[in-house]
Amino acid sequence: MKTCIDRLLLWLHVAGACVVAALTLVIVYDVAGRLLLNRPFAGTAELVGVGLVLLTFLQAPYVIRQRKLLRVTFLLDLLPAGARSGLNALAYALGAAFFAAMAAVSWEPAVAGWSTGEFFGNDAFRIAAWPLRFGTLALWIVAALVCLLYVVDGLCGRLGDKDDQLPE
Template identity: 60%
Template sequence: MKPWIDRALLGLHTIGAATLFALVGVIAYDVAGRLLFNRPFAGTAELTSAGLVLLTFLQAPHAMREGKLLRVTFFLDRMPPLMRRALDVLAWGIGCAIFLVFVAAGWEPAIEGWKSAEFFGNDAFRLPASPLRFGTLVLWLIGAAVCIGFVVEALRGRAATPASPTH
């Protein structure tokens, strides 16, 4: 893939790491408030649930691009290169399809959430749902685009991931 794409995916990955750091801070603040002052932070559950979703899909495209997903190559190492490429095309095609199913399934709830001003939480802490819903839609589209890039690379006879045995 192009270097600017790799830098953009690394940027998303970095934002995901910052999100994790912020979640650790929120949880630590909640625990300290609960233990020391008997006053927990009201939004911990909402922020951590939303943050974990964002964290997952912020970091997934970069992990895919770098070949850091779990792979068991015992079977693949014994296959001819053409068969490995065919399986790469199939696997990344399925990955793309899954991301696109996520987009299709999430589109309507995102629109409805926008129209109804949906929020997560209760009166003590309210978190608007629309940014999370639309953000995940964008991240799922990015994930699908990364998968399509790997399908194209495999069809051209290139390794689908840096760690791929087809190098």
């Protein structure tokens, strides 16, 4: 089961890397068009704004799964393994609650964006809002589920190692 989840999260991470490559190409095209042809790409700001949001939440579940978020462990290192595992479980429970709350409050704006035809941008370049809204909502749910898997690992005592290896 965890192998399937890890593959899905890796796929999302790779998709985020593809978004970075696409954003780079859009920016290079915009700059080259501005400097060489005096015709910048009209949708650069909109695409980059949407792409950065999408990039962040495409890669977040994978980073959480790899346990590579910024951590300050000086207090955890002083505690016995059981207490470390419990505090890690608490931290992941708070993370799951945060992502679940983000998903819950995002549902209504996503549905409203779908039903009203909301868009980002101006008349020169428009991006429909609903794919980004539903996409981030789905990614927040995935991130909450990844955190919940670590809550279970922490409650079972598998998050107490000082060397911070992934639980098997």
